Amino acid sequence: MREAAIAGIGMTDFGELWDASLRQMFTEAAVAAIEDAGVDHIDSMYVGSMTPGLFVHQEHIGALLADYLGMAGIPAGRVESACASGGLALRMAVLEVLSGASEVVLAGGVEKMTDGVDATDALATAADQEYEAFEGITFPGLYALMARAHMEKYGTTREQMADVAVKNHTNGMLNPRAHFRRPIERADVLTSNLVAEPLRLLDCSPITDGAAAAIVTTTERARELGVPVIRVRASAMATASLALHDRQDLTTIPSVGRAAGRAFEEADMGPDDLDVLEVHDCFTIAELVVMEEIGLVEPGKSGEAVSSGLTALDGKLPVNTSGGLKSKGHPVGASGIAQIFEIVEQLRGDAGDRQVEGARIGMAQNMGGSGASCVAHILEAIS
Amino acid sequence: MREAAIAGIGMTDFGELWDASLRQMFTEAAVAAIEDAGVDHIDSMYVGSMTPGLFVHQEHIGALLADYLGMAGIPAGRVESACASGGLALRMAVLEVLSGASEVVLAGGVEKMTDGVDATDALATAADQEYEAFEGITFPGLYALMARAHMEKYGTTREQMADVAVKNHTNGMLNPRAHFRRPIERADVLTSNLVAEPLRLLDCSPITDGAAAAIVTTTERARELGVPVIRVRASAMATASLALHDRQDLTTIPSVGRAAGRAFEEADMGPDDLDVLEVHDCFTIAELVVMEEIGLVEPGKSGEAVSSGLTALDGKLPVNTSGGLKSKGHPVGASGIAQIFEIVEQLRGDAGDRQVEGARIGMAQNMGGSGASCVAHILEAIS
Numbered sequence: 001m002r003e004a005a006i007a008g009i010g011m012t013d014f015g016e017l018w019d020a021s022l023r024q025m026f027t028e029a030a031v032a033a034i035e036d037a038g039v040d041h042i043d044s045m046y047v048g049s050m051t052p053g054l055f056v057h058q059e060h061i062g063a064l065l066a067d068y069l070g071m072a073g074i075p076a077g078r079v080e081s082a083c084a085s086g087g088l089a090l091r092m093a094v095l096e097v098l099s100g101a102s103e104v105v106l107a108g109g110v111e112k113m114t115d116g117v118d119a120t121d122a123l124a125t126a127a128d129q130e131y132e133a134f135e136g137i138t139f140p141g142l143y144a145l146m147a148r149a150h151m152e153k154y155g156t157t158r159e160q161m162a163d164v165a166v167k168n169h170t171n172g173m174l175n176p177r178a179h180f181r182r183p184i185e186r187a188d189v190l191t192s193n194l195v196a197e198p199l200r201l202l203d204c205s206p207i208t209d210g211a212a213a214a215i216v217t218t219t220e221r222a223r224e225l226g227v228p229v230i231r232v233r234a235s236a237m238a239t240a241s242l243a244l245h246d247r248q249d250l251t252t253i254p255s256v257g258r259a260a261g262r263a264f265e266e267a268d269m270g271p272d273d274l275d276v277l278e279v280h281d282c283f284t285i286a287e288l289v290v291m292e293e294i295g296l297v298e299p300g301k302s303g304e305a306v307s308s309g310l311t312a313l314d315g316k317l318p319v320n321t322s323g324g325l326k327s328k329g330h331p332v333g334a335s336g337i338a339q340i341f342e343i344v345e346q347l348r349g350d351a352g353d354r355q356v357e358g359a360r361i362g363m364a365q366n367m368g369g370s371g372a373s374c375v376a377h378i379l380e381a382i383s
Numbered sequence: 384m385r386e387a388a389i390a391g392i393g394m395t396d397f398g399e400l401w402d403a404s405l406r407q408m409f410t411e412a413a414v415a416a417i418e419d420a421g422v423d424h425i426d427s428m429y430v431g432s433m434t435p436g437l438f439v440h441q442e443h444i445g446a447l448l449a450d451y452l453g454m455a456g457i458p459a460g461r462v463e464s465a466c467a468s469g470g471l472a473l474r475m476a477v478l479e480v481l482s483g484a485s486e487v488v489l490a491g492g493v494e495k496m497t498d499g500v501d502a503t504d505a506l507a508t509a510a511d512q513e514y515e516a517f518e519g520i521t522f523p524g525l526y527a528l529m530a531r532a533h534m535e536k537y538g539t540t541r542e543q544m545a546d547v548a549v550k551n552h553t554n555g556m557l558n559p560r561a562h563f564r565r566p567i568e569r570a571d572v573l574t575s576n577l578v579a580e581p582l583r584l585l586d587c588s589p590i591t592d593g594a595a596a597a598i599v600t601t602t603e604r605a606r607e608l609g610v611p612v613i614r615v616r617a618s619a620m621a622t623a624s625l626a627l628h629d630r631q632d633l634t635t636i637p638s639v640g641r642a643a644g645r646a647f648e649e650a651d652m653g654p655d656d657l658d659v660l661e662v663h664d665c666f667t668i669a670e671l672v673v674m675e676e677i678g679l680v681e682p683g684k685s686g687e688a689v690s691s692g693l694t695a696l697d698g699k700l701p702v703n704t705s706g707g708l709k710s711k712g713h714p715v716g717a718s719g720i721a722q723i724f725e726i727v728e729q730l731r732g733d734a735g736d737r738q739v740e741g742a743r744i745g746m747a748q749n750m751g752g753s754g755a756s757c758v759a760h761i762l763e764a765i766s
Contacts (some may be wrong), residue, residue, distance in 0.1 A: 021513070044620075051442050053434045053505075058512040060465040063622040063638075063755035067629070073641060075620035076756070077471045080461045082443035088460045092475065098482035100384075122436075129441040130404070237427075237458035239446040246450070255446075258456060372446035373459070 004094045004232040005222040006379065007104075008037025008215035009341045014179045014329035017209040022049075022056050022112040023068045025211040029334075030069050030108055033213035038225050042215070043102035045069075045076040046092040048085030048109035049333035054122040056112050065108070082126035083282065085109060086212065086336025087237075087366030087375030093216040094235040103221055109334035110211035119207045123332070126369035128243040140204060140283070142244055142370040144196035147285035149250035151198065153300070156288065158198055160303030162189035164284040165202050165326055167312055172323020174313075174353040179208050179329030189284075203284040208329030212337035214344070219382070228348045233269075233361070234378040236262035242372040251300075253286075253371035256293035260365065263376040264295075271295045274317065274378075275359040276346045278339035280367040281324040290365060291319070294376075313354065321346060321354045336366035336375060347381040387477045387615040388605040389762065390487075391420025391598035392724045397562045397712035400592040405432075405439055405495040406451045408594035412717075413452050413491055416596035421608050425598070426485035428452075428459040431472030431492035432716035437505040439495050448491070465509035466665060468492060469595065469719025470620075470749030470758030476599040477618040486604055492717035493594035502590045506715070509752035511626040523587060523666070525627055525753040527579035530668035532633035534581065536683070539671065541581060543686030545572035547667040548585050548709055550695055555706020557696075557736040562591050562712030572667075586667040591712030595720035597727070602765070611731045616652075616744070617761040619645035625755040634683075636669075636754035639676035643748065646759040647678075654678040657700065657761075658742040659729045661722035663750040664707040673748060674702070677759075696737065704729060704737045719749035719758060730764040 010032025012025050020028075026047065034042065045066055053059045059078075066076035081088045086109030093107035113119050124133040127142060150156045166186055172178040184202060192201040222229045238258030241247055247254070264270050271294060279294070281287035288302035296317060297305045305311065311319035322328045322342035325335055343362035345351045351359075360381050367374040393415025395408050403411075409430065417425065428449055436442045442461075449459035464471045469492030476490035496502050507516040510525060533539045549569055555561035567585060575584040605612045621641035624630055630637070647653050654677060662677070664670035671685035679700060680688045688694065694702035705711045705725035708718055726745035728734045734742075743764050750757040 051436045053436045053508050054442075056512065057508055057516070059434050059437075059463060059508040060510075060625065060752050060755060062464050063751060064511065064625045066622045067624045067626075067755070072622055072624050072629075072755075073637075074622060075474075076464075076622045077475075077620070078463045080442060080463060081445050081459075091458075092460075092478075095475075095482045095484055096478050098484065099478045100481065101478055125436050125440055125442040127443075128447065129439065133440070237460070239449045239455055239457060239459045241450045241455050242443065242447045243450075246455075254456075368446060369443050372443060372450070372455075 002098050003219040004097045004216055005219040006214050006230040006344055007217045007222040007225055007227045008033045009344045010036055011177060011212035011338055011341045012210050013177045014208050014210035014331060016114045022052060022110055023065060026065045026108055026110040027068050029211040029213040030106060033215050037215040037227060039104050039215060042071060042104050042106045044074055044096055045106040046089040047078045048089030048336060049078055049111055050080060050082050050085050051122050051125060055117055056115060081373040082368030083332040084336055084366045084368035084373045084375050085333040090214060090337060090340055090377060091235045091237055091375055094232050097216050097218060103217055105216045106213055107216055107337060108213040109337035111331035111333040112209050113207045113331060114209050131243045140196035140199055143283040143285055144199045145244060146250050147198050150285060153251050156303040158190060159186060160307050161203055161284040162186045163307045164287045165189050168281060168320050168324040168326040171313055171321050171354060172327025175323045175328055178323040178327050179206055180327045199283055205282045205325035205330035208331045210329060210331035210334045212334045212341050214337055214340050229382050230344050230347050231380050231382050232377060233380045234263035234266035236266060237375045239373050240371060244370055253289050253293055255371050255374035256290050256367060259374040259376040260294040263378050267378045273361055274363050276321060276356045276362040277319045278322060278342050279319055279365045281320060281326050282330060318356050321356060339364035339366055343379050347379060385481050386602040387480045387599055388602040389597050389613040389727055390600045390605040390608055390610050391416045392727045393419055394560060394595035394721055394724045395593050396560045397591050397593035397714060399497045405435060405493055406448060409448045409491055409493040410451045412594035412596040413489060416598050420598040420610060422487050422598060425454060425487050425489045427457055427479055428489040429472040429475040430461045431468030431719060432461055432494055433463060433465050433468050434505050434508060438500055439498060464756040465751030466715040467719055467749045467751035467756045467758050468716040473597060473720060473723055473760060474618045474620055474758055477615050480599050480601060486600055488599045489596055490599055490720060491596040492720035494714035494716040495592050496590045496714060497592050514626045523579035523582055526666040526668055527582045528627060529633050530581050533668060536634050539686040541573060542569060543690050544586060544667040545569045546690045547670045548572050551664060551703050551707040551709040554696055554704050554737060555710025558706045558711055561706040561710050562589055563710045582666060588665045588708035588713035591714045593712060593714035593717045595717045595724050597720055597723050612765050613727050613730050614763050614765050615760060616763045617646035617649035619649060620758045622756050623754060627753055636672050636676055638754050638757035639673050639750060642757040642759040643677040646761050650761045656744055657746050659704060659739045659745040660702045661705060661725050662702055662748045664703060664709050665713060701739050704739060722747035722749055726762050730762060
């Protein structure tokens, strides 16, 4: 039975990269991952990207980016599951390695969001076009509905949501690749511009350019390469209804519970085994609901857990040590791989000022749209 | 070692389906494939679609379509490699089955092209946006360059290209699902409107709506299901430079030769072993170049081979018995799976008036854009 491992990682700085095109960003991240792994070729490649067609009017980027990487010839395809495209790319690379078809596969993610189009309109294509986007609701609006439901059902407060943003900015301050490296306070969040009641500007992740890449191979090959062996203990995906109106309860995101549950089953472990997590905090309320779906806390208890410091860098279970999507930035197709970058750095002990002492097992949870899709990976440092 | 097989197939009629949305078409094809295989569930799903974001302003269709299929919960992602998206979806399903992660995986393809947007502009995103599309060249223009080069280098004639279209319409007449079921003659092609010199309207595949689906499982499971076992002998992909200006010779499409070569190597066979082929005839010149790349004929000999009847339904090696993209229609993301539908019908002996007697081994060759990506599958009927 083959086992998959991550042998190399690379990423660009995240931010408004006016001087970098999609192909330049991807190539920079991919070359960094290849050099980090110390491989001299890749057998195959997957690129996660949500909508380069709408953002930069370019599809067919699997072939394009293989060409720019100097690898024209290899199999190279793009995968998409809205903001979970990066996680899906990693899953494809893992499955390809496990199938025996390839030994060394690159999984990348990229999005160029700041170059002209209406990003809110492009992102709305991740929601149900016929029943949601067409009616005028945008992503802040969809997550605002979830936030309001969570507040009503559990008494979750605006202050608790704000504390998610404060924590993630605190972590992002320590991440040289983060989009927003500045501290914010609870009052800043609570007085920032209202976007979609009850969500305010500082509850929302930003529009960001960036790319990230990882090299997936077998644990055996990773050992031969002499790199720290980060084994992929689980690669799981799940879906749920796309339209919010088809969900039983707006305080849940069922795809997350399903994907995390499958991942824990595959890895034969549970939430208590995790040392560090990267979760999909596209909005502050998302991080709270995701914590409950993964089983880090009971339903309704996520707000107080964050405010109590449970998930802070020095807490019992650090979440989003990278700064998360909120502070690190959210180039949608790249975010899932950037989470892997952070978890691998943590498990290698290379996270510098953000290092979680003794981190050995980590989870990356990446979701699409308002949570119709979710990809969860569990990684473990093995010697 | 697991072996993959195709246990079920389904597809919509192809055409201008004004009454059917993307989600309706996909669901119709997927349900047909599921019923054909006789399975009561699927473990996972891949959807090939080139640009639903541009065509119908809807991304995230993996999750959306799993939901519409009544399967919300399962892993479901979209894959894209321009017009090779369908072939890529099948490859993903095959790799997932071979990896052991799943037993029954649906591979679908869908495109809704006729509902409002400028299809030529949307399709141009499969070419290099910065160096080709931005300069104003469209796909007929790109293939016209290849046609002119082939005529110059090998003396290929307009009449030979026209004969590709005539043959494919002759076959499409016999296909109840084809978009254009009418006979055409060489003179019709040669006098049809000029699109991009030397290509004329009847050299071009049409803008079509449609969907197709296939159920991939293990050969063992297919036997248990009691369906004809169509083994996947090879699943190969390759790429080449996206921009034509980076190719050594415009009379070749290197990705096709690479993908076909890998497929033959994987299946341990050669062109002579094939009984029937579906190839990517987005333009008549494409079918000619592809025949040479696959090795059915020597470079430069494809035109006379077609005119001599080699690839006719009653010829030695029938190509595009379905009518091909030219007559059956070309809903870009669906075409790769529709090719599989035809090959499976042929290998089952279910192709009716189009049946190739004794067909046992077939190839489907699906390519993206001007050939920067190509996916090739070899299927074999086993008892």
